[in-house]
Amino acid sequence: xxxxxxxxxxxxxxxxxxxxxxxxxxxxxxxxxxxxxxxxxxxxxxxxxxxxxxxxxxxxxxxxxxxxxxxxxxxxxxxxxxxxxxxxxxxxxxxxxxxxxxxxxxxxxxxxxxxxxxxxxxxxxxxxxxxxxxxxxxxxxxxxxxxxxxxxxxxxxxxxxxxxxxxxxxxxxxxxxxxxxxxxxxxxxxxxxxxxxxxxxxxxxxxxxxxxxxxxxxxxxxxxxxxxxxxxxxxxxxxxxxxxxxxxxxxxxxxxxxxxxxxxxxxxxxxxxxxxxxxxxxxxxxxxxxxxxxxxxxxxxxxxxxxxxxxxxxxxxxxxxxxxxxxxxx
Amino acid sequence: xxxxxxxxxxxxxxxxxxxxxxxxxxxxxxxxxxxxxxxxxxxxxxxxxxxxxxxxxxxxxxxxxxxxxxxxxxxxxxxxxxxxxxxxxxxxxxxxxxxxxxxxxxxxxxxxxxxxxxxxxxxxxxxxxxxxxxxxxxxxxxxxxxxxxxxxxxxxxxxxxxxxxxxxxxxxxxxxxxxxxxxxxxxxxxxxxxxxxxxxxxxxxxxxxxxxxxxxxxxxxxxxxxxxxxxxxxxxxxxxxxxxxxxxxxxxxxxxxxxxxxxxxxxxxxxxxxxxxxxxxxxxxxxxxxxxxxxxxxxxxxxxxxxxxxxxxxxxxxxxx
Numbered sequence: 001x002x003x004x005x006x007x008x009x010x011x012x013x014x015x016x017x018x019x020x021x022x023x024x025x026x027x028x029x030x031x032x033x034x035x036x037x038x039x040x041x042x043x044x045x046x047x048x049x050x051x052x053x054x055x056x057x058x059x060x061x062x063x064x065x066x067x068x069x070x071x072x073x074x075x076x077x078x079x080x081x082x083x084x085x086x087x088x089x090x091x092x093x094x095x096x097x098x099x100x101x102x103x104x105x106x107x108x109x110x111x112x113x114x115x116x117x118x119x120x121x122x123x124x125x126x127x128x129x130x131x132x133x134x135x136x137x138x139x140x141x142x143x144x145x146x147x148x149x150x151x152x153x154x155x156x157x158x159x160x161x162x163x164x165x166x167x168x169x170x171x172x173x174x175x176x177x178x179x180x181x182x183x184x185x186x187x188x189x190x191x192x193x194x195x196x197x198x199x200x201x202x203x204x205x206x207x208x209x210x211x212x213x214x215x216x217x218x219x220x221x222x223x224x225x226x227x228x229x230x231x232x233x234x235x236x237x238x239x240x241x242x243x244x245x246x247x248x249x250x251x252x253x254x255x256x257x258x259x260x261x262x263x264x265x266x267x268x269x270x271x272x273x274x275x276x277x278x279x280x281x282x283x284x285x286x287x288x289x290x291x292x293x294x295x296x297x298x299x300x301x302x303x304x305x306x307x308x309x310x311x312x313x314x315x316x317x318x319x320x321x322x323x324x325x326x327x328x329x330x
Numbered sequence: 331x332x333x334x335x336x337x338x339x340x341x342x343x344x345x346x347x348x349x350x351x352x353x354x355x356x357x358x359x360x361x362x363x364x365x366x367x368x369x370x371x372x373x374x375x376x377x378x379x380x381x382x383x384x385x386x387x388x389x390x391x392x393x394x395x396x397x398x399x400x401x402x403x404x405x406x407x408x409x410x411x412x413x414x415x416x417x418x419x420x421x422x423x424x425x426x427x428x429x430x431x432x433x434x435x436x437x438x439x440x441x442x443x444x445x446x447x448x449x450x451x452x453x454x455x456x457x458x459x460x461x462x463x464x465x466x467x468x469x470x471x472x473x474x475x476x477x478x479x480x481x482x483x484x485x486x487x488x489x490x491x492x493x494x495x496x497x498x499x500x501x502x503x504x505x506x507x508x509x510x511x512x513x514x515x516x517x518x519x520x521x522x523x524x525x526x527x528x529x530x531x532x533x534x535x536x537x538x539x540x541x542x543x544x545x546x547x548x549x550x551x552x553x554x555x556x557x558x559x560x561x562x563x564x565x566x567x568x569x570x571x572x573x574x575x576x577x578x579x580x581x582x583x584x585x586x587x588x589x590x591x592x593x594x595x596x597x598x599x600x601x602x603x604x605x606x607x608x609x610x611x612x613x614x615x616x617x618x619x620x621x622x623x624x625x626x627x628x629x630x631x632x633x634x635x636x637x638x639x640x641x642x643x644x645x646x647x648x649x650x651x
Binding site for chain 2: 027032036037041042046050135143144145146148159231234235236237239241242243245284287288290293294296
């Protein structure tokens with residue numbers, strides 16, 4: 001077993017490299033980078049920038065999944081928080097806008113956490129409520145239209161740059177470091193894993209499982225809020241119907257590609273973000289390839305299947321057996 | 331207890347909904363797609379205005395872009411025995427069985443803004459649509475006229491894959507530019523009719539076509555994708571409207587704002603007033619039994635910077651786009 005541990009993450013890195021190589025083949029200028037108005041410009045930057053919302057979502061989602069939960073509401077929370085940010089942007093200062101949007105995400109997370117941890121609802125059902133209702137709430141906020149704004153501060157969050165890197169990428173990186181420091185710099189990560197591994201045993205061992213569960217849903221809500229603000233800032237408007245639509249599925253996929261089991265108990269933040277990057281590298285590659293759009297979903301499905309097969313314990317078991325047979329023969 | 335209260339409340343609501351409206355007043359159920367674009371929101375609000383003008387009780391069900399929700403909404407309208415059903419179909423296929431149910435209940439169905447597969451022609455009363463092939467042609471003709479004899483590489487932002495309007499706007503545009511050998515669509519990808527996807531896809535087009543230097547014009551199947559594409563071009567240091575010509579369809583207020591700023595060149599209007607002609611057709615059918623033609627076409631008007639975009643923006647702003 002111990003010999004297997006360093007291999008963790010290998011499949012994901014391998015998958016990313018393969019997809020990058022394929023992207024290079026379909027689009028020869030894929031790795032070209034140049035400075036444009038003080039910011040880096042190129043397909044690689046697009047991958048990072050466009051991958052940001054899902055990467056942020058996956059940061060929250062991976063913790064939720066580690067407790068054996070799931071959060072289907074993140075896409076809708078994105079829409080709510082984007083709508084709040086866009087509605088306030090032109091009349092309030094950026095700190096107020098951010099506080100309101102992130103506060104709303106926090107409340108959404110508290111609601112999910114309350115349903116799961118206190119009322120004992122199944123996570124998939126509990127978060128489904130907000131997934132459905134949340135988009136309606138967002139539509140109420142925007143009154144069904146696309147609310148546009150011109151506040152340069154908020155626009156900067158989506159389109160500005162720091163040291164040549166797009167601001168959203170810097171934010172996502174910051175959130176990764178912050179989340180990592182909090183959960184891995186303390187025993188928190190271990191307690192979250194314990195909660196997911198065996199909630200009852202952890203409870204008896206003195207872990208405050210209820211608090212753990214509420215905390216991860218709240219964090220997930222905050223991450224989704226941030227993703228929503230960035231998505232709104234990106235298009236200088238809140239599109240309640242389409243912001244974050246189906247992104248909860250991409251976030252779950254990113255977590256799963258990152259090797260975190262849906263049965264909880266073990267998680268990796270970095271690999272979840274890597275999973276989000278794998279998805280976006282593929283999406284950008286599809287857009288650059290020039291294939292007819294009818295193929296988009298098919299290509300995506302095939303690639304995801306291949307990446308998951310790479311990680312399948314059964315398949316690596318077969319590979320192991322094959323390698324051993326080869327060795328005994330030699 | 332709260333659950334019980336909820337049930338009681340929804341039961342009361344259902345009863346209220348089922349109550350017949352004033353005698354003689356028409357009750358019409360409208361299964362709206364959702365409001366995936368600003369245009370859609372305007373269609374919803376203009377429909378409400380038109381219904382109020384004619385004293386029709388219009389019930390609007392928002393399907394949030396899902397066909398299954400639309401089918402559910404139609405079934406519930408049938409159960410409520412409405413006088414007619416308006417349907418703005420999210421996709422062109424898969425309507426046969428639910429429309430048959432409406433036909434059996436003798437409730438006429440009017441399609442708004444989008445058509446369905448020809449197999450279902452006898453299942454609805456009439457379709458009030460703009461000719462989306464024609465819209466594409468108007469856009470293509472404008473581009474051909476503007477470009478003249480210069481060679482021009484066009485990139486295309488398609489609508490949602492499978493939506494008939496996307497296929498038709500593509501077809502019309504392709505037909506119009508086929509007559510001109512100097513016009514060529516070099517890239518075509520779906521932007522799902524949204525700003526965010528329009529922007530993302532345009533970013534990739536710019537990268538794939540030499541930083542945008544090889545692109546002479548963008549054709550988007552709706553204005554929202556174009557608004558996103560305009561942002562992508564600006565961020566890449568290009569000048570939309572000058573370096574790269576833009577032509578899109580719908581005529582939503584924000585594209586006129588872009589036109590005022592000189593960042594957009596042309597748009598083809600898709601009028602949000604589909605419900606008006608539909609309501610008239612249903613009223614005539616109910617009162618005198620006049621069977622309307624199978625297709626009522628609306629006008630596809632071209633707007634450019636020469637049409638005082640600021641004035642049009644001001645007049646459209648209040649429509650709920």
